[in-house]
Amino acid sequence: MLKLCRATTEKAAKLKVMKLDRYIDDFIRKEKEVEVNPYLTTRVLAELEKQDEAAILRTTVPIWKKAVVAASIVLVMAAGYGLGSMVKGEKEHIAININDAQLENLNLYTAIGYE
Amino acid sequence: MADEQLIEKILSGDREAFRLLMEKYQQRVFHVAMGFVHSKQDAEDITQEVFIRVFRSLESFKEQSLFSTWLYRITLNCSINHVKKNKRRNFLTDAGEGLMSLFNRGDEERSAHQQLEATEKERAIRKAIDGLPGKQREAFILSKYEELPQREIAAIMQTTEGAVEQLLVRAKKQLQKKLAHLVGN
Numbered sequence: 001m002l003k004l005c006r007a008t009t010e011k012a013a014k015l016k017v018m019k020l021d022r023y024i025d026d027f028i029r030k031e032k033e034v035e036v037n038p039y040l041t042t043r044v045l046a047e048l049e050k051q052d053e054a055a056i057l058r059t060t061v062p063i064w065k066k067a068v069v070a071a072s073i074v075l076v077m078a079a080g081y082g083l084g085s086m087v088k089g090e091k092e093h094i095a096i097n098i099n100d101a102q103l104e105n106l107n108l109y110t111a112i113g114y115e
Numbered sequence: 116m117a118d119e120q121l122i123e124k125i126l127s128g129d130r131e132a133f134r135l136l137m138e139k140y141q142q143r144v145f146h147v148a149m150g151f152v153h154s155k156q157d158a159e160d161i162t163q164e165v166f167i168r169v170f171r172s173l174e175s176f177k178e179q180s181l182f183s184t185w186l187y188r189i190t191l192n193c194s195i196n197h198v199k200k201n202k203r204r205n206f207l208t209d210a211g212e213g214l215m216s217l218f219n220r221g222d223e224e225r226s227a228h229q230q231l232e233a234t235e236k237e238r239a240i241r242k243a244i245d246g247l248p249g250k251q252r253e254a255f256i257l258s259k260y261e262e263l264p265q266r267e268i269a270a271i272m273q274t275t276e277g278a279v280e281q282l283l284v285r286a287k288k289q290l291q292k293k294l295a296h297l298v299g300n
Contacts, residue, residue, distance in 0.1 A: 023298075037159075044137060
């Protein structure tokens with residue numbers, strides 16, 4: 001009786017393992033059914049070409065040219081800053097009249113006490 | 116055309132030969148990548164990266180091993196790197212999928228329940244495979260997704276056949292332990 005019980009337990013355990021294996025195999029089979037994009041080859045070749053072009057550009061533009069461009073940018077920025085600093089002092093004397101009452105000053109028409 | 120001939124042509128600048136080589140192996144690379152990332156988009160990105168790397172380093176291929184062995188080795192490296200890079204994103208995707216599976220329940224409760232159960236089962240299996248220790252995972256994927264013989268897996272992983280066998284046995288045991296709840300304890 002005990003032997004039979006043990007045999008049944010072992011069989012049940014084996015069945016569980018088999019069931020689990022089937023689950024895993026089904027999952028893997030499903031993933032393997034996914035087809036790769038037919039245009040992947042074209043995509044890879046295009047990427048290679050793009051990388052090649054970038055490499056050519058990197059090698060054909062000499063380092064001194066890049067330095068000149070960088071220096072020009074710095075120079076333009078410095079010049080802009082310098083010009084901006086020059087007009088800073090003038091700004092203090094400019095006043096903007098934003099008072100509506102003064103925009104149409106009635107004294108201009110009556111001329112009383114205008115002079 | 117044999118791999119050696121194709122490689123020779125590629126090295127002499129023949130892009131068409133590279134296209135042929137890619138067409139020959141891309142599905143295999145894609146399968147292995149799928150084993151690691153379980154997503155078509157990501158697996159395609161890995162496949163692209165693998166072939167770009169192959170093209171760039173083909174000169175260093177010494178033909179001491181089979182081209183396929185070398186290719187699989189690159190695929191493993193790229194896949195592992197990709198997984199490491201996207202660890203955080205994968206966590207978010209997992210959480211999102213869990214929520215989606217709850218919201219996507221249909222009107223018919225029974226079929227929705229079955230669908231949910233199937234999704235949960237797949238998620239558990241995916242998580243269990245992803246949770247395998249590095250070498251076990253590599254051996255398991257090469258064996259199950261590519262059905263490679265242990266001899267070839269050993270060559271790819273630069274180890275012995277015995278070690279591969281051990282890894283596969285351990286991987287299987289780990290999966291059974293982790294997924295026991297799917298078949299009732």
